[in-house]
Amino acid sequence: MRRAPPAATAAPAHEDPAARGVLTAGVAEQHAALRAWGLPPVRLLVLYNACAFRCFFCASGGTSDRRAEDRTPWSAIEAHLSPALPAEGGRLIVAGNEPLLHPDFDRLLALAQRQGFDHVELMSSGTPLAAAGRRAAWVKAGLRAVAVPLYAAEPDVHDAIVGAPAFEVLVAALDAAAAEGVRVEVHTLALRRTAAALVPLAQMVSARWGTTLALAPLRDKEGQFDWAREALALPELGDLLGTWPAEVPLRLVGFPACLAPGLPRGAADTIGLYFRTQRQGFAPICGGCAARPACPGVVEAHLRAHGGAGLRAFA
Numbered sequence: 512m513r514r515a516p517p518a519a520t521a522a523p524a525h526e527d528p529a530a531r532g533v534l535t536a537g538v539a540e541q542h543a544a545l546r547a548w549g550l551p552p553v554r555l556l557v558l559y560n561a562c563a564f565r566c567f568f569c570a571s572g573g574t575s576d577r578r579a580e581d582r583t584p585w586s587a588i589e590a591h592l593s594p595a596l597p598a599e600g601g602r603l604i605v606a607g608n609e610p611l612l613h614p615d616f617d618r619l620l621a622l623a624q625r626q627g628f629d630h631v632e633l634m635s636s637g638t639p640l641a642a643a644g645r646r647a648a649w650v651k652a653g654l655r656a657v658a659v660p661l662y663a664a665e666p667d668v669h670d671a672i673v674g675a676p677a678f679e680v681l682v683a684a685l686d687a688a689a690a691e692g693v694r695v696e697v698h699t700l701a702l703r704r705t706a707a708a709l710v711p712l713a714q715m716v717s718a719r720w721g722t723t724l725a726l727a728p729l730r731d732k733e734g735q736f737d738w739a740r741e742a743l744a745l746p747e748l749g750d751l752l753g754t755w756p757a758e759v760p761l762r763l764v765g766f767p768a769c770l771a772p773g774l775p776r777g778a779a780d781t782i783g784l785y786f787r788t789q790r791q792g793f794a795p796i797c798g799g800c801a802a803r804p805a806c807p808g809v810v811e812a813h814l815r816a817h818g819g820a821g822l823r824a825f826a
């Protein structure tokens with residue numbers, strides 16, 4: 512199996528270099544890693560190109576300001592999209608900085624379709640789905656699921672976080688995509704500024720798109736924002752989830768096993784993969800924990816700011 516040419520840049524400090532390497536590895540290596548992570552061996556294509564949003568926890572030279580000459584070239588896309596293998600079941604995951612803004616996205620879907628991928632799952636900010644004609648073409652070419660972030664159930668908070676007037680356009684686009692048969696998976700981050708928005712957001716996701724909101728941790732990004740001021744620390748989040756209404760669906764991804772152990776875990780594979788690549792650690796208290804083998808650990812910024820606060824060991 513050919514190996515895709517590397518798509519620029521070494522792993523940033525907040526990413527696990529080995530896990531990041533999987534994102535741009537050849538198909539056989541990706542399948543081995545996915546199986547080791549307990550995930551099915553789908554085809555995984557990660558595109559590096561500029562995103563139009565300015566999320567305070569993400570925007571940087573490698574994401575929003577990525578130069579055109581540093582984006583994933585068509586040659587790498589083409590090399591990675593060899594014919595679908597039976598074990599892949601026609602599934603192709605397309606993720607990256609903002610796949611829908613990559614100039615080769617339409618060409619990519621057309622090639623994927625020719626190569627036998629009929630179930631494309633996308634990680635995206637989602638707003639480009641508002642273009643009805645392009646969306647219809649993407650659905651026709653195999654788009655079946657989209658994993659998008661929403662940071663609140665109303666425009667002001669969400670738009671302030673992504674740095675663009677996005678909420679209204681996004682929700683309408685997701686409604687339209689869902690009506691056309693696309694599965695809509697939503698995730699959000701445990702931020703102080705959105706703590707009060709979590710219950711309405713989970714209700715909205717469940718009522719509108721019939722899926723379960725996934726809540727993920729904020730991680731540091733080389734000190735570009737004040738992590739301790741923005742992130743809900745584990746003790747606060749544990750308290751909040753302790754009062755979570757039983758009828759409101761929520762699942763956790765990327766959090767340690769000891770946080771709200773009664774809540775379900777998991778997210779769309781696209782989002783689960785994203786959090787696998789993020790560097791996590793353990794506190795001394797985790798050393799004897801019976802849940803540790805399957806525990807993702809905790810974001811390193813939490814360990815630096817709060818040590819083992821909010822963590823406990825299972826006997």
Ligand SMILES: C[S@@+](CC[C@H](N)C(=O)[O-])C[C@H]1O[C@@H](n2cnc3c(N)ncnc32)[C@H](O)[C@@H]1O
Pocket residue numbers: 562564568569607608609610634635636659660699700727728729730731732785
């Ligand atoms: C890197 S983005 C790329 C896809 C798309 N442009 C988007 O906005 O979702 C994928 C996801 O990473 C998450 N993310 C980015 N920076 C993060 C951070 N510092 N901590 C936790 N999650 C982060 C966001 O929630 C986002 O949905």
